[in-house]
Amino acid sequence: MNHEQGPVLTPGQDNTQRWGLDYHSPVFPLSALSILGFIIYALISPATANSQLTAVRGWAINHFDWLFMVAGNLFVLLCLLLVLLPLGRIRLGGADARPEYSTLSWFSMLFAAGMGIGLMFWSVAEPVAYYTDWYGTPLNVAANTPEAARAAMGATMFHWGLHPWAIYALVGLSLAFFAYNRGLPLTLRSAFTPIFGKRVRGWPGHIIDILAVLATIFGLATSLGLGATQAASGMHYLFGLPNTLGTQLAIIVVVTVIALYSVWRGIDGGVKLFSNINMVIALALLLFVMVAGSFALFLHHLGDATLSYLEYLLPLSNWVGREDQSWYHGWTVFYWAWWISWSPFVGMFIARVSRGRTVREFLVAVLMVPTLLTLIWMAAFGGNAIDQARLGVGALSEGINDVSLAMFQMLEQLPLTTLTSSCAIVLVLVFFITSSDSGSLVIDSITAGGKTDAPRSQRVFWATLEGVIAGILLYGGGSEALTAMQAGAVATGLPFTLVLIVMSVALVKGLVEESRRPGLSAA
Template sequence: MKKISNVFYITIGLIILAVGYGVLASDSFETVTTNIKSFVSSSFGWYYMMLLSVLLVLSIFFIFSPFGKIRLGKDEDRPQFSTATWIAMLFSAGMGIGLVFYGAAEPLSHYAVSPATAEPNTDAAFKESLRQSFFHWGLHVWAMYGVVALSLAFFQFRKNEPGLISATLKPIFGKKMEGPWGILVDVLAVFATAFGVATSLGFGAVQINAGLNYLFGVTIGIKVQFIIIAIVTVLFIMSAWSGLSKGIKYLSNANLILALVLLAFVVILGPTLLIFNMFTDSIGGYLANLVQMSFRTAPLNAANREWLDSWTIFYWAWWISWAPFVSMFIARVSKGRTIREFMVGVLLAPTLLSAFWFTAFGTTAINIQREGIADLAKESTELVIFEMFHNMPWSFLISIIAVLLIASFFITSADSATFVLGMQSTYGSLTPPNNIKITWGVIQSAIALILLSVNGLNALQNTIIIAALPFSFIMLLMIVSLIKALKKEMKGIQRKKRL
């Protein structure tokens, strides 16, 4: 146990306090966190919009700047994973289960329930629904993940620093990051990761339960969700035990294959021509409106502002809270790639795949709604996709594939997080011991189960979004630190060339 850092023990203490509050005073916990979340959304929405936009501009800058030639590792290092496997890992860790959960439900909501600016159930709302879904899951998100992961990978593999968030701030604060201030930074990152993944475990269990209920009439309730989480926990711990090159690699590839199979079914059995036309039109609309959407805060329209708080600003805070986990994992699997190759891959591949996914699922759901075949808009989020399949050919087979994909994404996200939590708890070790990975796996599942049992997942989600605010300031410091280090690195490279 000598390898375990103080970050582990401090974070465990904070987790016990938060979960204890959620269990002993669940109503109070939800009320307090909801009020704080609302304050953060209304007061810092402009800041989140500016921050994510700056990160997107910075990502594009890295692609075209001289920094793009620098390799994330030594000059002789080459990528550990093939490009296809690498993209599969990015996709699985970064979006995963969310695409299945929201793939049909989000565009449908923007169309029929609460459009951003258009009238519900209109052609304008249809176009806007896909454009907004692209925006929430597209370039801005991956730019943020990319810049944070780039900073981690550069310091970890090029400068031989430990794989810790605190280590990326050394060019600014020096040795202070090896003391209490560094521990504080890393505790915040581990806390956000543990709770963020626990929330996803909870929501994933709910959706698998909904799928099993739809397919086989399995009862929806905490007992079934307990069994689902228990089975998944065993599977993702086994995967994490086997390491990056086996379990997580194979599962990520399986995820991508399953996702493409499900996507193909929806495209072929759904309104195929409409899907391709809407994709082409929506990509154009997304790019044409990107600047306006990036800075929209609706200061003079209370209804539009409420929508932004509920959707865009909520998403930006949610993605920021996931940045420590996702970015650490992306950095870990990206050794040997150049900055240009890294940023192009992280920015474009998941964005395009996500955009086509939302087009296929969203267009199919909206088409069913428009044609009056079924009223999908009245269904709960976790059931929309299964009710959509119910109104398509081969519905049972497609639903089975969807449940398998949810479970596969579920396992991959959890074991990726277990790996990252292990790194952060063992001074940034690239190969954390199995006992610490198992411990974190059990802790994540326990958090999900306890809070599911007291209906505390919404409060937990609020907590993570609140934690995003202080971490966003750390992200700004990471950017300054990275640029400072890259300038120094370029001077060293140029000096070598002159010799």
């Protein structure tokens, strides 16, 4: 792009102001109509919708596993390369830009928006599932053996470590760079300006933004709906509360109402506040599990998890001649498609709170810090869980019967079970709130043509819609309707993989151009 001619896009360009709203004319109505159409389809025939979308997801995973794997590996390598190259000195927002948020608040928001909620369930369920051969083992290792324990921790870290965060980092860095250094709208299409030029104002840009909205709203609504069923299961297991549709809908209503309050307050008064609360509760629970399960044993698990991750990183990154096809497709490739489908939402939110950071600082923080925190979390929770399964202690000794209960079954074998399990439920709900309100802010920005100061009523609209979608599908179609939506969200991972590859090329091109402008953006 020629800087002297100005940007080809400006925030709010082509917007319509009507009914107190300020929205991008093609993207907002087409996204809303597409969402409405899907809801009607899933309600009329949830079983058919589930079957068809699951088939589409399976086709994408089975036929393009190589693409997901190659892209994931390339994204990690590109992030590490940018950290080491002089391009890492470029500052997002220009040489004089400074961060808007403290480092601790920034880390909290990165982690809460990224995958905090997933760790609450899978940090226990996933290692035990691999160790006990629940739907296969990584690289076909023999289940219930010392090697299976190492492979379980290595594979779990592989799925939650550098690879997913590299996906988020590249999207976030691309959006932040083109928004803050080139003055383009904070929306997905802006990252393609070096490739498409002024054509991003037209249908290529509309399609990219609409896909981002659909992937985000479907992913969030699915997580909220399935999460409500999981939280209800935990409450039933702990306190005997009835695990009924009414309980699940009540959880959705409570989470949505609190998310509305947070969205209304904005990033500073809402998202940052709840993210900081999240980190305090999560840290307290983590420290308790580290100490209650023996701190010396935790240190052993931490060293073991680190070595296992390094040991299995390259074998699990390979996509050629895999003999564990069922496990590989059902877990790794599914995860990669899921992370990629979430990348517009998480990446854009990370970009929104990262102005003033250098490229190197951004990538080290987004790539390394969450991976390190995840490693510590997995060592504490996953290590304890595998020990219980290995020693025949508690329900986990029988493997995984219900993923939603795995965390509570592990905590049941430690002191203060009721207190810690209650904290876990609160943490789950707060993670839902932070995901919902950060997602609403992202969708609002996309559908407002990149404006970050659109009317509050639009943020409220999207936050409400997430809860309404989850509630309607749960009420009208049950788990089949929600699973159909999840399959649809995962299926968008295939086109978004191609989008991210093009975005990476555009980012490198933009950074190289920027590095040739002496003193403009260097740290």
